[in-house]
Amino acid sequence: MISVEGLRKVYRQGGGRTAREVVALDDVTLTVPKGEIFGILGRSGAGKSTLIRCLNLLERPTAGRVVVGGQDLTALDATALRQQRRRIGMVFQHFHLLQSRTVADNVAVPLEILGQDRAQRRRRVAELLDLVGLADRADAYPGQLSGGQKQRVGIARALAAEPDVLLSDEATSALDGETTAAILDLLRDVNARLGVTILMITHEMPVVKAICGSAALLEGGRLVEHGRLADLAADPASALGRALLPARAPMPQGAGAGVLAELTFVDPLAATPLLGLLARELSVAVTLLGGGVELIGGRRVGRFQVGLKGGGSATDPAPILSFLNTHGVRAVLL
Ligand SMILES: Nc1ncnc2c1ncn2[C@@H]1O[C@H](COP(=O)(O)OP(=O)(O)OP(=O)(O)O)[C@@H](O)[C@H]1O
Numbered sequence: 298m299i300s301v302e303g304l305r306k307v308y309r310q311g312g313g314r315t316a317r318e319v320v321a322l323d324d325v326t327l328t329v330p331k332g333e334i335f336g337i338l339g340r341s342g343a344g345k346s347t348l349i350r351c352l353n354l355l356e357r358p359t360a361g362r363v364v365v366g367g368q369d370l371t372a373l374d375a376t377a378l379r380q381q382r383r384r385i386g387m388v389f390q391h392f393h394l395l396q397s398r399t400v401a402d403n404v405a406v407p408l409e410i411l412g413q414d415r416a417q418r419r420r421r422v423a424e425l426l427d428l429v430g431l432a433d434r435a436d437a438y439p440g441q442l443s444g445g446q447k448q449r450v451g452i453a454r455a456l457a458a459e460p461d462v463l464l465s466d467e468a469t470s471a472l473d474g475e476t477t478a479a480i481l482d483l484l485r486d487v488n489a490r491l492g493v494t495i496l497m498i499t500h501e502m503p504v505v506k507a508i509c510g511s512a513a514l515l516e517g518g519r520l521v522e523h524g525r526l527a528d529l530a531a532d533p534a535s536a537l538g539r540a541l542l543p544a545r546a547p548m549p550q551g552a553g554a555g556v557l558a559e560l561t562f563v564d565p566l567a568a569t570p571l572l573g574l575l576a577r578e579l580s581v582a583v584t585l586l587g588g589g590v591e592l593i594g595g596r597r598v599g600r601f602q603v604g605l606k607g608g609g610s611a612t613d614p615a616p617i618l619s620f621l622n623t624h625g626v627r628a629v630l631l
Contacts, residue, residue: 298462298494299329299352304361306347306518321347323518325361329511331461334488334495336505338537339515345498348515349466352496353385354378366461383411386455386493390467392447394439400450401426401435407457425453428490429483445476452483456491463487465497469504481508502540510594512537526594527563533629541593542600554584554604556614557631560621561600571624575605581617582606602631 306322321344329335339345350356352363354370363370368381394403401422408418426432429449439447448468455463465484469477485508488495499505505512505526513523514537522529522537529538542561575581588601605617614630621628 298331298333298366299327299335299496300362300364301325301327301348301352302362302364304348304351304363305359306344306351306356307359320518322351322358325515325518325520327513327520327523329494329496331494332488332492333511334485334497334509336497336499336509336512337515338499338502338505338512338540340500343515344518345500345515346466347518349464349496349498352464353382353387383407383458384461386458386460386463388448388451388455388463388465388468390470392439392444392451394447394450394454396439399436399438400431400442403439403450404453404457406454411458421457422453425457428456428487429453443476444472445479448472448476448480449483452480452487456487456493461494463493463495465495465499467499468497470499470501477504478507484508506541506593527596527598530591530593530598530600531561531563531627533559533561533627542591542598553606554586555582555606556604556617557586557602558605558614558618559588559600559602559629559631561598561627562625563596563598571621571626574624575617575620579617579620580607 304322304325305320308319308321310317310319325348337345337348347356351358352365354363358371361371365381366384370378370381373381395406404422404425405418408421413421422435423432426435429452431446431449431453434442434446439450442450451468468484469480472480481504484495487493497504497509509526511523511525512529514521522535526541529535530541532538572583575583584604584606586602586604588599590597590599605614618628618630
């Protein structure tokens with residue numbers, strides 16, 4: 298649904314002699330499949346907002362292509378671009394609602410731009426407010442709403458023109474924990490019911506963990522990693538994976554437990570018999586020292602710290618690690 302190829306954005310900051318160039322995006326290449334909820338993580342200044350503004354061409358990239366639904370946005374003239382932008386809805390951190398308009402009239406803005414008549418607009422607005430759970434607040438003004446309700450209006454407005462893609466720029470960053478969870482539930486529901494592809498920009502890992510199937514990490518304008526959440530979490534070398542499944546409390550010293558290792562696997566139920574196999578085939582005793590199982594990207598991912606003893610492990614753990622790795626368990630020595 299979204300394909301970004303070699304995206305580069307260079308800003309000029311300052312003027313005259315002190316002018317300097319800032320590379321906000323550097324050769325970013327990314328594909329987001331239809332129906333996916335995709336998270337873009339990164340610290341402040343990593344280039345997240347620039348990426349989202351380049352995705353709908355609010356900002357023109359210095360180089361590279363942005364293809365949405367098969368249409369190369371970077372190749373379009375202004376009129377064609379306005380048409381295509383309707384396929385992309387935007388949700389903002391600070392909502393950007395018109396304070397002098399009611400909830401219903403805020404949601405109707407994109408429909409007015411589309412030229413729909415009053416009856417069509419009224420029908421569609423009622424549908425949208427129902428979808429976001431605000432049917433009873435149609436005549437309220439934004440100033441009379443809570444933050445979570447304002448964001449529901451923002452989401453209804455973003456969906457009004459039936460977009461294929463929703464771009465969410467820190468949509469929950471101004472909300473408390475409970476409200477964040479409710480808004481994420483709503484976005485998940487919108488994704489499941491309408492099939493809208495959602496790209497979420499956030500600096501909060503819990504947001505990604507709660508809702509995304511895949512994610513990417515931006516650092517200094519470069520995309521340093523991306524993939525499916527469960528695969529990232531199962532990869533001990535992945536920075537995103539480490540953040541998804543951080544180390545637990547300090548591990549107790551496994552006195553007499555043998556060589557210490559960390560085992561990571563997707564779907565622990567399928568992997569568990571392997572520990573029995575280790576005992577039978579390599580005569581290795583496995584002592585469980587720590588770890589746990591979490592639901593990440595809709596899949597169960599386990600990470601356990603273990604002691605491995607016997608089977609020659611005291612001197613050479615390589616055969617055990619290689620046995621585990623060939624059976625789909627990522628095993629590293631601690
Ligand atoms: N309009 C602009 N003019 C000049 N430089 C800019 C402009 N917009 C962004 N930048 C610079 O580009 C870099 C990336 O900024 P961007 O706002 O995309 O980061 P971000 O990851 O969204 O950060 P935050 O989470 O703080 O919003 C920063 O160094 C920033 O100073």
